[in-house]
Every structure is written in structure tokens, then in C-alpha cells.
Amino acid sequence: MIADVSKSNKIVVEKSTVPVKTAEAIEKILTHNSKGINFQILSNPEFLAEGTAIQDLFEPDRVLIGGRETPEGQKAIKALRDVYAHWVPMDRIICTNLWSAELSKLAANAFLAQRISSVNAMSALCEATGADVSQVSHAVGKDTRIGPKFLNASVGFGGSCFQKDILNLVYICECNGLPEVANYWKQVIKVNDYQKTRFVNRIVSSMFNTVSGKKIAILGFAFKKDTGDTRETPAIDVCKGLLGDKAMLSIYDPQVSEEQIQRDLSMNKFDWDHPVHLQPTSPSSMKQVSVVWDAYAATKDAHGICILTEWDEFKTLDYQKIYDNMQKPAFVFDGRNIVDVAKLREIGFIVYSIGKPLDEWLKDMPAVA
Numbered sequence: 001m002i003a004d005v006s007k008s009n010k011i012v013v014e015k016s017t018v019p020v021k022t023a024e025a026i027e028k029i030l031t032h033n034s035k036g037i038n039f040q041i042l043s044n045p046e047f048l049a050e051g052t053a054i055q056d057l058f059e060p061d062r063v064l065i066g067g068r069e070t071p072e073g074q075k076a077i078k079a080l081r082d083v084y085a086h087w088v089p090m091d092r093i094i095c096t097n098l099w100s101a102e103l104s105k106l107a108a109n110a111f112l113a114q115r116i117s118s119v120n121a122m123s124a125l126c127e128a129t130g131a132d133v134s135q136v137s138h139a140v141g142k143d144t145r146i147g148p149k150f151l152n153a154s155v156g157f158g159g160s161c162f163q164k165d166i167l168n169l170v171y172i173c174e175c176n177g178l179p180e181v182a183n184y185w186k187q188v189i190k191v192n193d194y195q196k197t198r199f200v201n202r203i204v205s206s207m208f209n210t211v212s213g214k215k216i217a218i219l220g221f222a223f224k225k226d227t228g229d230t231r232e233t234p235a236i237d238v239c240k241g242l243l244g245d246k247a248m249l250s251i252y253d254p255q256v257s258e259e260q261i262q263r264d265l266s267m268n269k270f271d272w273d274h275p276v277h278l279q280p281t282s283p284s285s286m287k288q289v290s291v292v293w294d295a296y297a298a299t300k301d302a303h304g305i306c307i308l309t310e311w312d313e314f315k316t317l318d319y320q321k322i323y324d325n326m327q328k329p330a331f332v333f334d335g336r337n338i339v340d341v342a343k344l345r346e347i348g349f350i351v352y353s354i355g356k357p358l359d360e361w362l363k364d365m366p367a368v369a
């Protein structure tokens, strides 16, 4: 389409995260249809995160622009650099060749996800040894070579990017005959899956080895706070795991609609790529799910609570009131380490918080079935 409508030379900028060498494919298509017009392809990957997009755009850690190393390529890079120079300091604008720019985006997301899988792997060891993962993260992050960000243990990373981009990287490694490198990155996803399974198993084993027919309140469904996005959210796998053992789920998320939750739980993995009207819903498992609009309604008469998104409002709930309205023993499984464990234990809850020293109740229960 660009080739069809172009009447003069054009710079085409890739913003989407793409497999390495996509620019080459775009270049070939445009050049073969060019009618003498010159096209320069630049790679300018996007690094903003959901929930902080505007801030990330105004004050980026860096802007990356990749282009051909020819005089025309360098001229195109300069044209785009001049646009960013209106608000981004020059030393934060990095200019590279095309393939470095495309690969750097995949590498950055893979490194971020790897940090989370590293700390999540540590969280399992913390639970086994009596160490506290928050203290370990804090101590490790104080090393300026490592840094403090992105070291929060969780029930697993989600979102539309990390898993997709790592699988993309794995595929490129395999295509280039690098199976060892591919396996190294695959492990980041395997640990993420392990963390979700481990969480479900903790719940089931704590609650007398079955959650069948028990009401479990799910607080938070989005993949992180301050967004209603549920793509690849760990909540889907945790809920499906509990539904598999016939739990009754009462779900509350401040931003996610009932329709979205129903759709997510009735779809097979990767179905979200298909048009909504083609997605099948399975009414049988949905009978076990209710979506409510308040944390107190979700927890009323529940046997256990799972916190799956770190929404601020979950930190300030009236947990005494919640406890009074629950079945006993009352359990809290905190997948985001946001509750005050000591305070909740004082109220009477049995508390599991990822990577924290275990409640006496949980000590002899197996973490993984």
C-alpha cells in the first residue's frame, strides 16, 4: 500500500516488535514495487510499558534508531533523530544498524523477564530455607551492577509481550542453528509456568489437598495493576488450575469486565489471537465462576483468598471484616506480596505469601504435587 501511494522518496519506520530481519522483508517488497522511488527502512522499537506509557514517552531511558549503514540510511536516521531531539537529550538517542535495533528490543524484554524468573526461582528456595525473598531482592539489588528494579517476586509475569518476545527469540535461535541458546531462553518461560503451577499446588495442598466445591475469592485478574489488560495474565492459569480441581471462584478486579473474564477462562491458550465472535465458550466450567464488583462480596463465605494482581486497594481492605465473614480456617494466598503477613496472622488468617517464611500450617505440605 505504501508503494502504491508513494510519489516521492519515503522513510518507513518499524515501531512494532518484530522478528530480526523483518526490515529486510519490508525493504524487498517496497523496492520491487517502487517505480524508482527510494525507500529507507528504519527500526525504532517501542519500550513503553502499560500504565506508564505517557511518562515513558516523555522521559525514555533511551530511544533506539536502527538503519542501513549507507549514506541514504544515515540520512534517514538523522531525520528521525531530529524529531526525537525536540524533547529527548541527544545522549539518550542511540543509533545502530538495523539488525541491532530489531534484536535489542527482543533482548531487552528477554532480560526483563529473565530477572523476574530469576527472583521467582529464588522465591521457591526462600520458602524451602526460611529466607525472605523481599530481603534477598533488596540485598541483591543494592549492588549497583544489578540494580533494584524488576526484582519483585510474583505469581508469574504476564502481559502480551514477554512470552511472545522470548518465543520469538527462541525461534530465531533455532532457525540460526543455536539450540543451546534457544534452550537457555526457553527456561525463562518454563520457570514462569512452574511458578504458576507451584502457586496452585500450594493452595490445594494447604486446603486439605482439595478445593473441590470450596469458594475461593480471586482478587485481581489483570496482568498488572493500573490496567484492564488480561493478555497472558497469570490469573488465567491459576484460575484454570483451581477450576480443574472443581473450586467455586468468585472473582473481583477493579478494571476487568465480567465478559472479559468469562472469555479468558473459556478459551484455549493462544485463542485470543482469533476474532472474538469465533471464540467458543464452555458453559460447564463457567458455572463454577462468578464475577463480582467488590472485594467484600468476593470474599464473603469464602474458604480462601488469592491475590493475583497488586492493586493498591487490596492493601487497605478491612481484613478483620473479611475474616469475620469467611469460613474457618480462613486462608490468604498472596501472589504479589502486598499484604502485611504478621497483621493478617494476628487476625487469624493462615497466610501464604510468595517467597516468605512459611506459616506453621504450610510447613509440612509439599510445594509441588
Ligand code: UGA
Binding pocket: 017, 046, 047, 048, 049, 050, 051, 109, 112, 116, 149, 150, 151, 152, 153, 154, 155, 156, 157, 158, 159, 160, 161, 162, 223, 224, 225
Ligand atoms: C513490557 C516492558 O516492560 C516494556 O519496556 C516493553 O515496551 C513492553 O513490554 C512491550 O514490549 O510492549 P508491559 O508488558 O506493559 O511492558 O509490563 P511490565 O511492567 O514489563 O510487566 C510485565 C509483567 O511482569 C507483569 O505481569 C508484572 O506484574 C510482572 N512483573 C514485573 C513482576 O512479576 N515482577 C517485577 O518485578 C516486575
